[in-house]
Amino acid sequence: MRNQSLPMPGRYAVELAVIEETGWSWPALLAAPADLVEEILVRRGARLHWERERARLDEAKAKKR
Numbered sequence: 001m002r003n004q005s006l007p008m009p010g011r012y013a014v015e016l017a018v019i020e021e022t023g024w025s026w027p028a029l030l031a032a033p034a035d036l037v038e039e040i041l042v043r044r045g046a047r048l049h050w051e052r053e054r055a056r057l058d059e060a061k062a063k064k065r
Helices: 013-022 026-031 034-064
Strands: none
Touching (some): 013 034
């Protein structure tokens, strides 16, 4: 589930995404500086974007063959 690319609905989706990404506990997440949590989310978003883009390009390349 770590490489899940679909959005996770719910009230705590962002918090759960950070916990999933880092392996932190709920108290550790709450104790983390907000700018660190934001950076983790930015990097996660970028990674998910490029994973989807790579999959799209690989699919297009496979269709050309």
